[in-house]
Amino acid sequence: GIQVEQSPPDLILQEGANSTLRCNFSDSVNNLQWFHQNPWGQLINLFYIPSGTKQNGRLSATTVATERYSLLYISSSQTTDSGVYFCAVGLVQLTFGSGTQLTVLP
Amino acid sequence: EAQVTQNPRYLITVTGKKLTVTCSQNMNHEYMSWYRQDPGLGLRQIYYSMNVEVTDKGDVPEGYKVSRKEKRNFPLILESPSPNQTSLYFCATVTGGTEAFFGQGTRLTVV
Numbered sequence: 723g724i725q726v727e728q729s730p731p732d733l734i735l736q737e738g739a740n741s742t743l744r745c746n747f748s749d750s751v752n753n754l755q756w757f758h759q760n761p762w763g764q765l766i767n768l769f770y771i772p773s774g775t776k777q778n779g780r781l782s783a784t785t786v787a788t789e790r791y792s793l794l795y796i797s798s799s800q801t802t803d804s805g806v807y808f809c810a811v812g813l814v815q816l817t818f819g820s821g822t823q824l825t826v827l828p
Numbered sequence: 829e830a831q832v833t834q835n836p837r838y839l840i841t842v843t844g845k846k847l848t849v850t851c852s853q854n855m856n857h858e859y860m861s862w863y864r865q866d867p868g869l870g871l872r873q874i875y876y877s878m879n880v881e882v883t884d885k886g887d888v889p890e891g892y893k894v895s896r897k898e899k900r901n902f903p904l905i906l907e908s909p910s911p912n913q914t915s916l917y918f919c920a921t922v923t924g925g926t927e928a929f930f931g932q933g934t935r936l937t938v939v
Binding site for chain 2: 753755757763764765767770808810813814815816818819820821
């Protein structure tokens with residue numbers, strides 16, 4: 723099956739810093755999503771982005787499908803951005819990456 | 829508002845006592861699925877359903893049952909829970925063949 727790898731596994735930032743999270747996948751995909759798992763365990767949809775670029779406030783994402791990777795950008799990070807960020811590919815059967823644990827320090 | 833509702837949110841039970849985790853969606857989506865999340869193992873799919881009365885095994889179906897008698901509900905059944913089924917469970921639904929949305933999660937502890 724398809725392999726999904728995320729980097730870095732852990733990231734610690736000072737509030738206000740910017741960051742880039744990466745998601746590589748081993749085969750072509752028609753669906754790719756980014757999620758944020760908050761400290762309470764809830765999975766929050768960030769982006770559905772099989773290709774191209776999208777922005778939502780301080781967050782943006784870019785997927786280059788032909789090169790099999792996606793990037794999530796977080797600008798001016800806040801403590802509420804802390805948590806685990808997952809990318810996932812597929813549709814009914816999602817394959818998740820192992821996540822990036824982000825900690826934003828005040 | 830689009831919603832995927834799981835119940836209960838938290839459950840502690842004993843080995844062998846049958847339990848059901850309910851999942852309901854108000855979006856009329858055909859696709860629904862169950863995942864479990866474990867430290868070091870990530871999120872893995874248990875079962876999925878493409879439509880009413882159509883279900884299939886995911887990656888880790890052993891010890892679980894599901895049913896899809898109506899489009900909005902997709903319960904997860906543990907006939908005889910064991911401690912290795914202690915986990916965080918998520919129900920998900922897929923909208924318009926594109927984006928998946930998850931319920932709030934159910935933290936299950938089997939002692």
